[in-house]
Amino acid sequence: MNYQTLYEQMGGAETVRRLVEAFYPRVQADPEIGPLFPPDITPVMEKQYLFLTQFFGGPALYNEQHGHPMLRMRHMPFPIDARRAAAWLRCMNAALDEAGLTGTVRDEVYQRLAFTAGHMINTDENRQP
Numbered sequence: 001m002n003y004q005t006l007y008e009q010m011g012g013a014e015t016v017r018r019l020v021e022a023f024y025p026r027v028q029a030d031p032e033i034g035p036l037f038p039p040d041i042t043p044v045m046e047k048q049y050l051f052l053t054q055f056f057g058g059p060a061l062y063n064e065q066h067g068h069p070m071l072r073m074r075h076m077p078f079p080i081d082a083r084r085a086a087a088w089l090r091c092m093n094a095a096l097d098e099a100g101l102t103g104t105v106r107d108e109v110y111q112r113l114a115f116t117a118g119h120m121i122n123t124d125e126n127r128q129p
């Protein structure tokens with residue numbers, strides 16, 4: 001049996017930091033989602049670090065500093081369709097490799113993120129302009 005949180009199994013703070021640092025350069029370079037983000041990505045990286053820490057079962061850093069994430073609501077200003085969710089996940093998939101995650105821990109991390117990315121979709125891909 002393994003009673004560690006996913007956060008601990010991943011390697012804790014160091015791994016979450018590496019993951020965020022591997023992820024955002026890819027996001028910024030991505031033609032589908034890069035333009036949605038501000039040029040100064042540092043504050044976004046910091047919030048994502050805080051969020052992912054608690055998302056994977058570590059300390060509730062995001063809640064302590066920013067209150068309840070209300071993630072779907074915070075994404076409403078940005079039209080996110082299935083293509084953009086897929087682009088986000090492609091960036092994340094590559095970042096997981098760069099951060100050195102492997103095996104079942106990697107699979108579990110990816111699944112949780114994929115589920116949440118699907119939940120962020122707020123716009124029909126085939127909408128009329």
Ligand code: HEM
Nearest residue numbers: 033036037038044047048051078080084085088116117120
């Ligand atoms: C599905 C595709 C997604 C897109 C296109 C997307 C895009 C964005 C954008 C444009 C921002 C705002 C950046 C800013 O101006 O501050 C943002 C913020 C954020 N996103 Fe996403 N996102 C996606 C999925 C996710 C997922 C799956 C998670 C978590 C697992 C997530 C976590 C966050 C967090 C924590 C913030 C910062 C919220 C805050 O302002 O406190 N996003 N995202």
